[in-house]
Every structure is written in structure tokens, then in C-alpha cells.
Amino acid sequence: MKVLILSHNPMTTHNNMGKTMATLFRAFAPEELCHLYVYPTIPDVDMCASYYRITDKDVLKSYFRFRVKGREIGHSEINTEKHELYENERDESLYRNKKNKTPFRMLMRDCMWRFSRWYEKGLDAWIREQKPTHLFLAPGSAKFIYDVAIKIAKKHNLPLITYICDDYYFVKPAATLLGRIQQKSLRRKMDKTLARSHQIITICHELEKLYGEKFGVPTVTVMTGSDFSVASAPRERSEIRSLVYMGNIRCNRFRSLAEIGRALDEINRERGTACTLKIYSGQRDKDILELLEPIQSVEFCGFVSGEEFRRTFESADMLLHVEAFDEESMDLVKHSVSTKIADSLSSGIPFFAFAPENIASMGYLLRNGCALTCTEACNLKEKLCKALFDEELRCETVSRALEIARQNHEGASVAENIRRVIAAIMGN
Numbered sequence: 381m382k383v384l385i386l387s388h389n390p391m392t393t394h395n396n397m398g399k400t401m402a403t404l405f406r407a408f409a410p411e412e413l414c415h416l417y418v419y420p421t422i423p424d425v426d427m428c429a430s431y432y433r434i435t436d437k438d439v440l441k442s443y444f445r446f447r448v449k450g451r452e453i454g455h456s457e458i459n460t461e462k463h464e465l466y467e468n469e470r471d472e473s474l475y476r477n478k479k480n481k482t483p484f485r486m487l488m489r490d491c492m493w494r495f496s497r498w499y500e501k502g503l504d505a506w507i508r509e510q511k512p513t514h515l516f517l518a519p520g521s522a523k524f525i526y527d528v529a530i531k532i533a534k535k536h537n538l539p540l541i542t543y544i545c546d547d548y549y550f551v552k553p554a555a556t557l558l559g560r561i562q563q564k565s566l567r568r569k570m571d572k573t574l575a576r577s578h579q580i581i582t583i584c585h586e587l588e589k590l591y592g593e594k595f596g597v598p599t600v601t602v603m604t605g606s607d608f609s610v611a612s613a614p615r616e617r618s619e620i621r622s623l624v625y626m627g628n629i630r631c632n633r634f635r636s637l638a639e640i641g642r643a644l645d646e647i648n649r650e651r652g653t654a655c656t657l658k659i660y661s662g663q664r665d666k667d668i669l670e671l672l673e674p675i676q677s678v679e680f681c682g683f684v685s686g687e688e689f690r691r692t693f694e695s696a697d698m699l700l701h702v703e704a705f706d707e708e709s710m711d712l713v714k715h716s717v718s719t720k721i722a723d724s725l726s727s728g729i730p731f732f733a734f735a736p737e738n739i740a741s742m743g744y745l746l747r748n749g750c751a752l753t754c755t756e757a758c759n760l761k762e763k764l765c766k767a768l769f770d771e772e773l774r775c776e777t778v779s780r781a782l783e784i785a786r787q788n789h790e791g792a793s794v795a796e797n798i799r800r801v802i803a804a805i806m807g808n
Contacts, residue, residue, distance in 0.1 A: 381803055382429075383408065384512035384538065385415045386529055388520055390423040390431060390453075393607075394463045394685035396627065396719040400545065401518065402427060403605040407795035414510040416503075416532075418525070420471045424686070426458045432506050436489065437471075439496045448500045463685035465662060476664065478630075483558035486522065490565070493524035499531060507536060514802055517573070518543045523566050526573040533576075539805045542574055545583040545604075547715035550590055552707075571595075578805045581798070584717045586740045600801060604722040605794030608693075610785045611728030614778035617697055620768045622679075623732060624696035626660040626689070627720055631712055632704030634668045636734055640702070641675035643761045647768070648677060655768060657700070660684050660692060698767065699724045703735035703742070705757065710736055717741045722789040725750055725781040730774045732767050734760065750781040 385401060392398030402425050405413055413428040420435045434450035442448040466472050479485060515538040517529040533540045549570055554560045574580060574591065580599040582588045592599035623644075625637060641657045648654055655677060662683035663669070672678050684692050693699075701720060703713055718741050724731045730752065735742040737755035745751040752774065754763035766773060 381514065382412050382414065382510065382512045383514045383516050383802060384507065384510065384532070385413060385417075385428075385516045385518070386525065386532070387415070387417050387518035388522070388525065389419045390415055390417045390421065390433075391425045391427055392421065392463070393424055393689070394465060394683075395421075397518065397545075398423075399607055400604055400719050403607055403791050404543075404602075404795060404798045406605075406791060407799045414506075414512060416528075420467055420475070421465060422453060422467050423458050424460055424463050426455060426460065430506065430510055431458075432503060434498055434503065436492070439493055439498055442496050442498075443492075448496055448498045450498075450500060450503055452502075452506055461686070463689075465683070478665065481521075483554065483556060483562040487558065487562050487565070490523040494527060498528070499535075504535075507532065512536070512538060514539055514541060514805060516541045516543065516802070517577075518545070519573075520546065521548050521566065523569045526569045530573055530576070539578040540573070540576060541579045541581060541802060541805065542577040543581045543583075544587050544591055545716065545719075546713075547587060547590075549594075550715065552711050579801060581801060584715070584740050584744065586715050586743075590715065602794060602797050602801070603788045604717065604719050605791035606722040606726035606785060606789045607791065608690075608723055608726050610726045610790055611782060613728060614775050614782070615728040617730055617774065618771060620655065620697045620730065620774075622656040622658050622696070623698045623700045624658045624660070624692070625700040625702065626684075626693060627718075629659065629661045629663050629668065632706055632709040633702050634663070634671065635706075636702040636704055637678070638671055638675060639757055639760060640700070640734060640764070641672065641678040643764055644677035645675060646761060647765060653768075660689075693723070694727070694729075696729055698730040698732055699727065701731070701733040701735065701741070701751070703739060705736055710739055713741070714739045717744055721745070722785070726785040726789055728778060728782060730767065730778055731781060732764070734763075748780065748784045750777065750784045752777055 389395050389398045391402040411429050415428045415431045417433055431453040438448050438450055515533050519525050554563050574595045577597050580591050580597050582601050585601050588599050588601040644655050656679050657677050658679045658681050660681045732752045733745050734754045752767040754760050
């Protein structure tokens with residue numbers, strides 16, 4: 381058995397999907413994996429026999445060079461001590477542009493890939509050399525990657541496994557005409573891809589039910605495994621001096637973080653404390669940073685990865701998960717479970733979540749009583765006070781979190797589940 385993984389991001393330690401891929405496939409030997417991806421970065425974990433990359437720039441340049449020039453990533457290029465978001469720093473401003481998520485640019489990107497000759501000789505030779513037996517697709521909101529999956533699966537007669545960790549199908553209609561056109565185009569492509577999939581793997585039971593019923597394809601839930609070993613007992617945190625948020629603050633999560641910061645400011649004034657909210661993110665949007673800057677308790681600490689990420693995570697007094705409360709943001713995440721939840725529950729560190737109760741991630745935490753939670757802004761100050769100053773409540777909640785982590789998020793068990801599911805799938 382050899383699995384060809386197709387995704388936007390390669391396996392990395394600094395990107396949520398990259399970390400998820402590395403955790404899912406940790407039960408595989410390197411010679412059982414090869415990875416095709418499109419993001420302009422280099423893996424910082426060496427878990428595959430070979431990596432091959434075709435970027436948007438490679439595709440765009442083909443309209444002038446008359447061929448797409450993808451390339452194999454050599455093992456010598458993979459530096460496990462160097463954790464950079466982009467191979468070329470100049471790509472950062474291009475890929476971080478928030479206009480990239482507008483319907484017009486998404487449609488143009490899909491068209492650019494569709495009319496290019498992305499399936500070039502080098503890619504064909506690489507796939508034939510690797511001799512995969514299965515194709516594992518981890519898609520996203522871009523239509524073109526489904527086209528890539530279908531063409532490769534057909535050409536090489538590979539059974540297709542589709543991994544759904546974010547929902548782009550069962551969402552509300554977009555507000556604009558172009559948005560609705562983009563949604564409809566994506567849904568049609570998902571219809572085609574998922575209907576010919578041999579197996580759908582989802583990140584939570586809400587998605588399993590939706591996709592299994594809709595597409596009539598065998599569907600199973602495999603929850604995200606933790607990148608860390610499950611702690612043997614709650615870590616001692618007799619005093620909470622700071623809350624730590626690590627990750628993406630877009631999708632209006634920064635607004636929820638701002639509310640927490642303002643609530644901490646009030647608590648600090650009333651109680652004479654100095655509790656802080658430390659945000660570790662690579663966000664550079666001036667509008668977002670300007671909203672957070674006036675809040676006294678907020679410390680924006682920038683991006684960390686690799687060993688520095690691990691040290692920061694493990695030394696946190698309290699970990700934090702947030703989602704936004706506006707309708708558009710809730711619609712984007714209503715059927716998703718954040719990848720950081722597995723790590724947080726496994727850590728033995730107190731874990732506070734501030735998000736709407738009707739989204740899957742919060743529903744999971746509430747059902748299992750494994751986090752300190754707040755589902756309404758009007759209760760935020762009260763809930764924060766309980767989390768910060770009730771040591772007994774924290775200890776009880778962390779103990780429950782560790783039970784749930786052992787049941788659902790132990791990394792080796794999750795990886796073995798993925799291996800069993802894929803191994804059971806036979807090609808035509």
C-alpha cells in the first residue's frame with residue numbers, strides 16, 4: 381500500500397492542516413507515502429518517500445512559458461529545524477491578501493488552473509515512479525484541487541478517499557451574485573468528486589451524518605489526533621496569570637479575542653490583578669491589529685513554530701479557543717472542529733472556549749464537559765472569573781478533558797484508525 385496525499389499544504393509543524401496531515405499519517409512508514417501539494421512552502425517534517433509541488437505561480441507562468449514547471453522537493457531541502465511559512469518571503473504579501481477570498485479571485489484562480497496544462501510530464505513521471513495505490517484528497521474551498529484529484533485518480537486507476545474537515549457544501553447562499561456562482565460551481569465539483577469517492581472521512585459526527593446521507597458513500601468520522609502525548613494528570617496551575625491563544629485570528633475570531641481582552645481589563649481593574657491575553661499569530665492586517673492594540677491586557681506576540689511553539693504551548697497557564705458570533709463566520713465553522721482542540725484537551729492545561737453553542741466544536745466541548753466555556757458575550761466576564769479564580773473547577777474540568785482526549789484524540793490511535801480505513805479500500 382502506498383498513499384498519494386493531495387492537499388493545499390504539505391506536512392508541517394506550523395500550519396493547522398499541515399500538522400493534521402502529519403498526525404493522521406504517523407502510522408505509515410515514509411515509503412508508504414508521497415505528497416503532492418500547491419502551497420509555496422517547504423515541508424519541515426520528512427515523513428514521505430517524496431514530495432512534489434505545483435504552485436499558483438507555476439500555473440500562471442505557464443501562460444507565458446507554455447508549460448507548467450512543477451518540481452520534486454528534495455529531501456536535502458527539508459529542514460526540521462527551520463519552520464518558515466513561505467519558501468520565498470516575497471510570497472507572503474501575495475498569499476496573505478484578504479482579497480484572495482473574494483468570489484472573483486477564487487473563480488479566476490479556478491479558471492487559471494482549469495485551462496492550464498498542470499498535468500505535465502514531470503508530474504506524470506513522478507506519480508509513475510512513486511506507484512501509489514490510493515489517493516487521499518484533503519480539499520478546501522478551491523474547485524481546482526477537486527479537478528486535480530479526479531484526473532489523477534482516473535489516469536492512474538486509484539481509489540479516492542476524500543477527507544472533510546471544513547464544510548463548504550452545506551453553507552448558506554452567498555450575499556452576492558458572484559459569490560453564489562462560485563458556491564454553485566464548487567458544489568457541482570464536490571458532487572462529482574464525492575460521488576466517485578470510495579470513502580469519505582470526516583472530522584466530526586455532524587459532518588459524517590450530513591455527507592453520508594447526501595452522497596451515499598461509506599463515511600466515517602476520525603477525529604483529529606493530538607500532536608502531543610496525552611498528559612497523565614492535570615498540570616499544576618494554582619494561579620492563572622495569562623490566557624494563551626495560538627493560531628489564526630481571521631474569520632472574525634479577532635473580535636471575540638478583543639471581547640475577552642476588554643473583559644480582562646475590567647476584571648484587572650476591579651480585582652487589582654494583571655491577567656493578560658497573549659496572542660500568538662502571524663496576522664499582519666493593520667485593521668485587525670489596530671482593534672486589539674488599545675486593549676491593555678492584550679499582548680500580540682507574533683508567530684511561533686517548531687520547538688518555540690511547543691515551549692509556549694506547554695508553559696501556558698490557560699489555553700484559549702474562540703470563534704466569532706456573526707452569522708457569516710458561524711456559517712463557515714458550524715460543522716468544523718478546530719484542530720487545536722485535540723492538542724488543548726490532551727495537554728492537561730486548563731482550556732477556556734468562547735464561541736456560539738450551535739457550532740460543532742463548541743457542541744463537542746459542551747456535551748463532554750471538557751472545557752471551561754462561555755457561549756454568550758453577556759456572560760463572558762462572569763465565566764472568565766470562574767475560570768481564572770476557581771481552582772477546583774479548573775482541576776475537575778481538566779481531568780474530564782484528559783478522559784476525552786484518551787478516548788478520541790490519542791495520536792497513535794487516530795493514525796491507526798486512518799491506516800485501517802485506507803487499507804480496507806480496494807481499487808477497481
